[in-house]
Amino acid sequence: MKDVKNYIEENKQRFLDELFELIRIPSISAESEHKDDMVRCANKWKEFLLAAGVDKAEVMPSAGNPVVYGEKTIDPSKPTVLVYGHYDVMPVEPLAEWRTKPFEPEVIDGKIWARGADDDKGQSFMHAKAFEFMVKTNQLPCNVKFMLEGEEEIGSGSLYGFCEEHKELLKADVILVSDTSMIAQDVPSITSGLRGLCYWDVEVTGANHDLHSGIFGGAVANPINILCKMIADLHDENGHITIPGFYDDVLVISDEERALMAQAPFNEEAYKKELDIKNVHGEKGFTTKERTGIRPCLDICGIWGGHTGEGSKTVLPSKAYAKISTRLVANQDYEKISELFKNYFEAAAPDCVRVKVTPSHGGAAYVAPLEMTAYKAAEKAMQETFGKRPIPTRSGGSIPIVAGFERILGIKSILMGFGLGSDDIHAPNENYPLYNFYKGIETIPYFYQYFTEMSK
Amino acid sequence: MKDVKNYIEENKQRFLDELFELIRIPSISAESEHKDDMVRCANKWKEFLLAAGVDKAEVMPSAGNPVVYGEKTIDPSKPTVLVYGHYDVMPVEPLAEWRTKPFEPEVIDGKIWARGADDDKGQSFMHAKAFEFMVKTNQLPCNVKFMLEGEEEIGSGSLYGFCEEHKELLKADVILVSDTSMIAQDVPSITSGLRGLCYWDVEVTGANHDLHSGIFGGAVANPINILCKMIADLHDENGHITIPGFYDDVLVISDEERALMAQAPFNEEAYKKELDIKNVHGEKGFTTKERTGIRPCLDICGIWGGHTGEGSKTVLPSKAYAKISTRLVANQDYEKISELFKNYFEAAAPDCVRVKVTPSHGGAAYVAPLEMTAYKAAEKAMQETFGKRPIPTRSGGSIPIVAGFERILGIKSILMGFGLGSDDIHAPNENYPLYNFYKGIETIPYFYQYFTEMSK
Numbered sequence: 037m038k039d040v041k042n043y044i045e046e047n048k049q050r051f052l053d054e055l056f057e058l059i060r061i062p063s064i065s066a067e068s069e070h071k072d073d074m075v076r077c078a079n080k081w082k083e084f085l086l087a088a089g090v091d092k093a094e095v096m097p098s099a100g101n102p103v104v105y106g107e108k109t110i111d112p113s114k115p116t117v118l119v120y121g122h123y124d125v126m127p128v129e130p131l132a133e134w135r136t137k138p139f140e141p142e143v144i145d146g147k148i149w150a151r152g153a154d155d156d157k158g159q160s161f162m163h164a165k166a167f168e169f170m171v172k173t174n175q176l177p178c179n180v181k182f183m184l185e186g187e188e189e190i191g192s193g194s195l196y197g198f199c200e201e202h203k204e205l206l207k208a209d210v211i212l213v214s215d216t217s218m219i220a221q222d223v224p225s226i227t228s229g230l231r232g233l234c235y236w237d238v239e240v241t242g243a244n245h246d247l248h249s250g251i252f253g254g255a256v257a258n259p260i261n262i263l264c265k266m267i268a269d270l271h272d273e274n275g276h277i278t279i280p281g282f283y284d285d286v287l288v289i290s291d292e293e294r295a296l297m298a299q300a301p302f303n304e305e306a307y308k309k310e311l312d313i314k315n316v317h318g319e320k321g322f323t324t325k326e327r328t329g330i331r332p333c334l335d336i337c338g339i340w341g342g343h344t345g346e347g348s349k350t351v352l353p354s355k356a357y358a359k360i361s362t363r364l365v366a367n368q369d370y371e372k373i374s375e376l377f378k379n380y381f382e383a384a385a386p387d388c389v390r391v392k393v394t395p396s397h398g399g400a401a402y403v404a405p406l407e408m409t410a411y412k413a414a415e416k417a418m419q420e421t422f423g424k425r426p427i428p429t430r431s432g433g434s435i436p437i438v439a440g441f442e443r444i445l446g447i448k449s450i451l452m453g454f455g456l457g458s459d460d461i462h463a464p465n466e467n468y469p470l471y472n473f474y475k476g477i478e479t480i481p482y483f484y485q486y487f488t489e490m491s492k
Numbered sequence: 493m494k495d496v497k498n499y500i501e502e503n504k505q506r507f508l509d510e511l512f513e514l515i516r517i518p519s520i521s522a523e524s525e526h527k528d529d530m531v532r533c534a535n536k537w538k539e540f541l542l543a544a545g546v547d548k549a550e551v552m553p554s555a556g557n558p559v560v561y562g563e564k565t566i567d568p569s570k571p572t573v574l575v576y577g578h579y580d581v582m583p584v585e586p587l588a589e590w591r592t593k594p595f596e597p598e599v600i601d602g603k604i605w606a607r608g609a610d611d612d613k614g615q616s617f618m619h620a621k622a623f624e625f626m627v628k629t630n631q632l633p634c635n636v637k638f639m640l641e642g643e644e645e646i647g648s649g650s651l652y653g654f655c656e657e658h659k660e661l662l663k664a665d666v667i668l669v670s671d672t673s674m675i676a677q678d679v680p681s682i683t684s685g686l687r688g689l690c691y692w693d694v695e696v697t698g699a700n701h702d703l704h705s706g707i708f709g710g711a712v713a714n715p716i717n718i719l720c721k722m723i724a725d726l727h728d729e730n731g732h733i734t735i736p737g738f739y740d741d742v743l744v745i746s747d748e749e750r751a752l753m754a755q756a757p758f759n760e761e762a763y764k765k766e767l768d769i770k771n772v773h774g775e776k777g778f779t780t781k782e783r784t785g786i787r788p789c790l791d792i793c794g795i796w797g798g799h800t801g802e803g804s805k806t807v808l809p810s811k812a813y814a815k816i817s818t819r820l821v822a823n824q825d826y827e828k829i830s831e832l833f834k835n836y837f838e839a840a841a842p843d844c845v846r847v848k849v850t851p852s853h854g855g856a857a858y859v860a861p862l863e864m865t866a867y868k869a870a871e872k873a874m875q876e877t878f879g880k881r882p883i884p885t886r887s888g889g890s891i892p893i894v895a896g897f898e899r900i901l902g903i904k905s906i907l908m909g910f911g912l913g914s915d916d917i918h919a920p921n922e923n924y925p926l927y928n929f930y931k932g933i934e935t936i937p938y939f940y941q942y943f944t945e946m947s948k
Contacts, residue, residue, distance in 0.1 A: 066803025235804045244768035246919035250889030253819050254789030255780045257773035268724035312700035317713035317844035324711040333710030337807050342794035347522025348691045348852040351793050363709050388773035396804040433706030463702035
């Protein structure tokens with residue numbers, strides 16, 4: 037890949053300016069008021085793909101937010117890489133904790149600060165620019181397809197149907213995704229596994245209206261107290277999840293594989309210091325990396341009820357709510373888990389309250405075998421640009437659609453992400469180092485080169 | 493009390509119009525944005541007291557919201573009744589559940605609908621109008637003082653100091669309060685006991701910022717999960733509060749007194765139907781009336797943390813919050829309980845989180861002996877206007893300042909309230925029946941008459 041460094045150097049400010057145009061569109065898929073922003077963002081992507089050199093690009097309808105599709109065919113006998121990314125972003129609250137405006141990207145201390153700077157506008161845009169480089173310098177070695185969806189952060193609900201409907205259009209040899217992190221800037225890694233996800237909305241109702249906590253307190257169930265008890269009961273004293281059958285399908289990892297994983301560099305003291313916690317907390321019998329890599333977990337992502345404003349209102353509320361999620365590991369079926377939890381939690385409610393569980397979204401876990409061609413190509417590409425062999429890691433995060441691609445399209449994905457754990461995706465002050473942004477653009481063309489060569 | 497019914501009949505619309513002027517001022521003491529409304533409301537009260545016939549009225553400064561004071565002395569050798577009420581009201585959220593606008597009072601189905609309609613604008617204003625009647629018809633039998641505060645709903649924080657400072661000014665033989673309920677419109681009752689209150693704000697901190705629930709979930713403590721567990725652990729399986737020493741000072745009620753209390757009319761099936769609950773819920777070994785009347789309890793008045801908006805954000809939050817209150821019974825010292833809880837809850841935190849407990853406010857429980865003159869006068873007054881002997885009841889609610897009056901001023905209070913359990917004070921759709929409003933105005937002058945006669 038001749039002159040890739042020069043090309044980046046000459047165009048670095050333009051790359052950033054273009055990315056900022058994408059970031060400034062507040063494409064928050066979880067909030068319905070941003071419907072128009074989703075369409076604006078999709079159209080902006082189409083514009084950028086055309087400018088980068090695709091033969092054609094389209095904003096295609098789905099059951100929900102539109103999907104951006106683009107392709108360039110140089111020779112049907114050559115392999116095809118399908119680049120997947122998402123143009124939607126997470127909500128931004130709590131706003132007060134942002135040091136910059138979430139949709140006004142700024143470069144401070146060598147990092148881009150904005151919602152979507154990493155996840156996934158920054159990471160997916162690297163692919164547009166790497167592709168542009170290969171086209172403009174006549175070095176594109178294979179065919180390329182792009183697919184950018186607008187619902188990844190809410191579970192990719194419409195993309196499953198879109199894939200079913202467009203199997204022919206989406207035919208490819210591998211799906212290339214940059215939506216994950218590396219261990220560190222000087223410790224490149226490739227994500228060889230992802231956890232699955234299952235998410236529910238829970239509503240607990242006591243009396244039919246808010247009551248005076250003095251007149252009724254002690255005699256009428258408080259839905260917050262009950263919800264807390266029900267949530268507490270979801271874990272036992274060893275940090276195991278108590279839902280009957282929850283672990284039934286979890287594959288036991290061999291001692292050998294655990295020993296291999298333990299070799300990945302990890303400094304627990306630095307981890308605790310970075311998070312400002314005295315101690316880690318999780319399932320007994322597993323290390324921190326195992327707890328997020330190979331074991332499922334259950335977290336309350338949100339809870340609310342009663343008086344949450346200023347001052348001390350004495351109220352016995354009628355309702356309490358929670359958003360509950362589990363991360364699943366390979367072989368756990370998210371639809372089975374979804375049903376399991378709903379039945380268990382609703383049945384666990386005492387007769388003084390009513391409990392309603394609404395399944396939200398979910399997806400299966402995913403594992404990429406280290407023997408597959410795309411893994412080897414990615415490994416070699418990163419070795420080329422980072423000067424080090426990347427380490428395979430299992431991420432605790434989920435990209436449910438990746439398991440969906442395998443199931444529906446029969447195509448494996450390679451998760452060559454360039455983010456960092458400190459990028460604070462999904463949180464206030466999301467950021468993405470310029471180093472990683474440009475290093476990604478530099479590395480991607482080598483993946484195309486090696487993947488094409490190895491596929492022969 | 494000659495012609496009281498006629499006087500009410502002739503002035504009923506004006507009484508209502510004047511009350512509505514008070515209600516329209518959104519004097520929410522818990523919300524600092526309403527500071528100016530507190531002052532406006534106090535001045536409106538001063539205006540009404542002067543119009544009703546006091547010798548003098550003043551809006552007096554306190555450490556917080558001002559106190560309205562008024563007095564009329566007819567003869568220093570006669571008894572003095574000090575009327576206490578409060579002009580502040582509770583917050584109004586959740587706004588969506590109100591059928592009318594909370595600060596635009598309307599009369600529908602014979603009831604006033606508005607925040608403060610009962611608690612305590614409606615109830616305290618009856619005293620202004622009963623006083624006006626006695627003055628205008630030359631039937632006032634004793635001296636009267638008025639004291640209306642603006643912080644009752646947030647714990648009367650400044651009134652304790654105000655009482656300390658103005659002991660001489662506030663000298664009286666009894667304090668007359670209408671801020672409680674009767675059993676029913678046709679079952680008059682007098683509140684002979686109130687529970688005390690203790691309230692805390694709790695903050696649980698995990699990591700120093702919100703984290704991605706996939707990358708960190710399972711390895712880093714989720715402050716919501718931890719808070720739920722800590723809250724759940726505050727009760728055992730019998731509904732007892734587990735804080736060591738919490739029950740130490742609770743007086744055991746004799747079987748005889750429990751049997752007497754059990755005679756008060758109470759229909760548990762109707763109670764459950766009214767609240768739309770399948771079952772009541774509380775401490776084992778006590779009836780519903782005992783659970784609210786003679787036993788302490790602990791309720792979560794508010795909880796929040798993580799993503800509480802639309803959609804399904806996957807986040808492992810940095811913080812979780814709760815507002816926790818207990819209702820106390822006679823002989824429990826709220827300052828001791830406040831300290832007990834703070835120490836216990838902070839110490840109960842596992843080392844993966846930090847827990848901060850901020851005591852908010854509190855007050856002691858109160859008991860009015862049935863033998864005191866004011867109780868007998870109130871009993872006779874209600875007998876006169878309702879045609880039935882009122883039943884003494886222990887309320888589950890708290891008016892902490894009532895115990896404060898006894899401690900600081902050495903004056904007992906008589907709780908002659910005219911509200912109903914269905915008035916939904918502290919909740920959306922607060923209301924106050926016109927029947928109760930006018931019946932209160934009719935009854936109060938008889939209290940003055942009998943109290944003056946019996947005090948001779």
